[in-house]
Amino acid sequence: MADAFMAFPELRHPFEETPIHPQGSTTVLYQGKAITLSETGDADGLLIRPEDLTRVSGFELKPEGACFEDMCVPINGELLVEQGGKQWFSLTAFADLLGQPYVADEQAGVWSFAEIPAKRESMMVDAMVPDFEVTDRQGNVVRMADFKGKKALIVTWSSW
Amino acid sequence: MPVWQQVYDEINDPDFVIICVAEDTGGEAVAGPIFDAANPTYIQVVDENHIISSAFNFVNVPSAAWIDEDGRIVRIDEGTYAKIHELGDGEQAITFGTDVYSPALKDWVAKGADSEYVQSASTVTGNIREHSFDQQKADAAFRLGNLFRAHGLKEKAEQCWEMAQSLNPDSINFIRQDLTLTEEGSAGETFMKVMGEYVGAGRDYYRPLDIGTS
Numbered sequence: 001m002a003d004a005f006m007a008f009p010e011l012r013h014p015f016e017e018t019p020i021h022p023q024g025s026t027t028v029l030y031q032g033k034a035i036t037l038s039e040t041g042d043a044d045g046l047l048i049r050p051e052d053l054t055r056v057s058g059f060e061l062k063p064e065g066a067c068f069e070d071m072c073v074p075i076n077g078e079l080l081v082e083q084g085g086k087q088w089f090s091l092t093a094f095a096d097l098l099g100q101p102y103v104a105d106e107q108a109g110v111w112s113f114a115e116i117p118a119k120r121e122s123m124m125v126d127a128m129v130p131d132f133e134v135t136d137r138q139g140n141v142v143r144m145a146d147f148k149g150k151k152a153l154i155v156t157w158s159s160w
Numbered sequence: 161m162p163v164w165q166q167v168y169d170e171i172n173d174p175d176f177v178i179i180c181v182a183e184d185t186g187g188e189a190v191a192g193p194i195f196d197a198a199n200p201t202y203i204q205v206v207d208e209n210h211i212i213s214s215a216f217n218f219v220n221v222p223s224a225a226w227i228d229e230d231g232r233i234v235r236i237d238e239g240t241y242a243k244i245h246e247l248g249d250g251e252q253a254i255t256f257g258t259d260v261y262s263p264a265l266k267d268w269v270a271k272g273a274d275s276e277y278v279q280s281a282s283t284v285t286g287n288i289r290e291h292s293f294d295q296q297k298a299d300a301a302f303r304l305g306n307l308f309r310a311h312g313l314k315e316k317a318e319q320c321w322e323m324a325q326s327l328n329p330d331s332i333n334f335i336r337q338d339l340t341l342t343e344e345g346s347a348g349e350t351f352m353k354v355m356g357e358y359v360g361a362g363r364d365y366y367r368p369l370d371i372g373t374s
Contacts, residue, residue: 017312029303032211101297103304103323105316112304114296115214123216127233127284129225132215134181137188137195137204142179148231150175151269155164155224155240156212158183159190160336160346 020110028091029112030056032133041083045092046104046111050080053089066094071118073097161198163242167262168202176269178202181212183221185306185337209306213333214299217289220332220365226268234268234278236287239366260371277371287367289330298328332358332365
């Protein structure tokens with residue numbers, strides 16, 4: 001481990017400067033994933049096509065609202081907006097409603113959303129493991145729900 | 161990582177898993193060889209965006225959580241060493257780690273809820289660090305910085321990482337990850353100064369290990 005503390009000099013400037021996405025696209029970082037959207041609305045916040053909502057956030061638009069598992073957020077006029085003859089879903093108004101922080105670099109066309117607090121309440125209140133999804137080195141998706149019936153040690157480390 | 165493999169082999173229980181997570185923005189290129197050297201059979205994740213640290217509100221590595229069969233966290237957020245490590249020789253030698261954690265882990269895997277090391281839900285929730293709105297926003301900023309870095313946009317990356325550090329000054333993870341890009345590295349003068357200030361202010365970047373020495 002000691003050698004690793006000096007942090008791999010060749011990786012300090014790892015790549016040539018490359019575009020983040022095709023011209024005119026937007027990249028959204030959401031729950032550990034990077035999603036590229038070819039079409040977004042023109043607004044202060046981030047307007048996405050309603051049909052992209054599930055791909056971005058996992059939430060589905062249903063008659064009762066934007067839903068994920070047993071959580072449903074009723075739709076209001078700030079979430080679904082009309083613009084240029086099209087309907088848009090405001091991902092930023094949705095985040096504000098959920099108390100979900102986000103940061104953006106609008107010049108670069110990238111938005112990064114933090115965790116959704118409501119999804120973590122059961123950890124803070126009842127010590128239940130939070131929902132997360134990561135991919136292991138073999139390419140398998142790792143979700144806590146997959147380990148029901150087993151004990152697990154989750155341990156972090158780093159080279160630095 | 162070889163030490164966790166040894167612990168995993170010793171426990172050798174099909175109903176116990178280790179999910180070992182490298183919080184390395186350098187990705188597979190940095191963490192992969194270290195994993196490979198351990199010949200691991202446990203689950204290995206390279207977590208460039210520190211998703212796992214965010215999920216459990218960890219501020220440093222190594223940190224860990226024990227999750228029981230029902231998805232309940234029964235211990236969380238301790239400086240998680242599998243053994244006592246020694247670095248360097250003679251007067252320069254330093255030791256870190258603990259020899260009480262692995263036996264406690266083994267006891268829990270063997271005895272489950274009857275293990276004396278299982279903590280109540282209220283103790284666990286009390287041990288979970290606060291993760292304020294700003295600290296969560298720091299996670300979003302950190303990931304945005306990683307995206308910029310991956311595309312060679314160093315200045316934008318630095319801006320985001322600085323934002324992350326100012327929004328969550330408790331995160332040793334963010335500070336040290338950023339320092340990996342400097343000449344002095346993550347364990348140089350800057351880190352020593354930051355660590356001195358952090359500890360000097362009475363803050364623990366590892367929660368004191370609540371396992372008695374025997």
